[in-house]
Amino acid sequence: MTQTKYIVRRVLFGILLTGALVAAAVAIPLFQTASHGINEVTAVTTEAKAASFAHRFDAYRGVAQQFTSRTELRLRLERYLNGEWDLTELRQYTEPRLADSLAQSEEAHGLIRFARDGAVTAHIGQAASPDSVEVDYQLAPGETRTAISKVNEIPMLEVQAPIFDDENQLIGVDVVFFYLGDIAAMLADDTRFGSEVEKCLLHWPSNLILKAGDSDLIQVIDGIESRLLSADASNYVAGIVPSALNPDKRVRFYAPLADSNWGLMVALPEHSLYQPAYLELAWAVLAVVVLMLIGSIATSRTIGPLIKELGEKNKALREQAAELRLAASVFEGTHEPIIITDMCQ
Numbered sequence: 001m002t003q004t005k006y007i008v009r010r011v012l013f014g015i016l017l018t019g020a021l022v023a024a025a026v027a028i029p030l031f032q033t034a035s036h037g038i039n040e041v042t043a044v045t046t047e048a049k050a051a052s053f054a055h056r057f058d059a060y061r062g063v064a065q066q067f068t069s070r071t072e073l074r075l076r077l078e079r080y081l082n083g084e085w086d087l088t089e090l091r092q093y094t095e096p097r098l099a100d101s102l103a104q105s106e107e108a109h110g111l112i113r114f115a116r117d118g119a120v121t122a123h124i125g126q127a128a129s130p131d132s133v134e135v136d137y138q139l140a141p142g143e144t145r146t147a148i149s150k151v152n153e154i155p156m157l158e159v160q161a162p163i164f165d166d167e168n169q170l171i172g173v174d175v176v177f178f179y180l181g182d183i184a185a186m187l188a189d190d191t192r193f194g195s196e197v198e199k200c201l202l203h204w205p206s207n208l209i210l211k212a213g214d215s216d217l218i219q220v221i222d223g224i225e226s227r228l229l230s231a232d233a234s235n236y237v238a239g240i241v242p243s244a245l246n247p248d249k250r251v252r253f254y255a256p257l258a259d260s261n262w263g264l265m266v267a268l269p270e271h272s273l274y275q276p277a278y279l280e281l282a283w284a285v286l287a288v289v290v291l292m293l294i295g296s297i298a299t300s301r302t303i304g305p306l307i308k309e310l311g312e313k314n315k316a317l318r319e320q321a322a323e324l325r326l327a328a329s330v331f332e333g334t335h336e337p338i339i340i341t342d343m344c345q
Helices: 002-068 071-081 087-104 181-188 224-228 275-333
Strands: 108-115 120-125 145-151 154-164 170-179 198-203 208-212 217-219 250-256 262-269
Touching: 002 087, 002 108, 002 145, 002 154, 002 170, 002 181, 002 250, 002 262, 071 087, 071 108, 071 170, 087 108, 087 120, 108 154, 145 198, 181 198, 181 208
Parallel strands: none
Antiparallel strands: 108 120, 108 170, 145 154, 154 170, 198 208, 198 262, 208 217, 250 262
16 A cells, blocks of 8 residues: 555656646746736836927927017017117016016926027026026027026926027027926826836936926935936937846836937836736646646546555455465475375366
8 A cells, every 4th residue: 555655646746746847837938928018018108108208398498499489589689789789778678578478478487588698688587597507509490408407496497499590690599497397297197107106307418317206396316316327328228227227126117208318217116017927927827736736636536546456456466476385385395295186086
């Protein structure tokens, strides 16, 4: 009986080992495929979110360029540069009209107009100090430049839009300031990624990172995200960020904003990101385990009686062999002749 149990155990162990190998062969590729699919979907979602940010920045640029299109103000600026008007006259004419336009805009909250010679021809609304603004006088027609400025300790988006005369010569630059409450709301929105997501905007030229705070947009000056900026922007492409830059067990995805120096970084906990893949893996392993148990039980019930019968036959053969050895010992131990007959002889 002991040998019979040993055989049954070996058969069952072989079944379980085979099942484990099958489970590994099925589960590992399944998890890799599922996680790859999750990465692709998350990367596409990150690019879609980056596109919405880019669209919002385009709206800011459009508003800034609207101020430069005022023909009568542009002509007065040309007269000033030609020496026909002095700066005081120009400011008295320009500031009230730009203030009216600024009041009609829901997005813009401040404006500084610089002449080509660096003079401030208008300073209205919630705007930074003119001395703190680095004006780019090399902007091409239709080109804008974005940056982040603090106005009364509040981060604001700064958009520079050039002003050109009829001969396509630069005569000035408008610097328009926008509150970032809607950008903060977009960063805080977790409808696409879940409640554990962390999103931030990277501005490569100024080496800044913007994240949604409790009440407004805040600047991150330390932490893991700030170390990401130590690399050049050209090293980042749309998709998953190399794992070497994820020491906090978060998986990061990056998407550049179109035609700008901004990029969107999305960080998700690894366990929540790959939870669907873990569930698929668990169901696959569970299915294999159940099949293994069913196979083991069926095999045990099938071969058990057969092995038991073989054991009983083996026992009977051993008993017969013992009787034959006993009879043989009788013949071997006697010195007298022995005749075996039956009842008829």
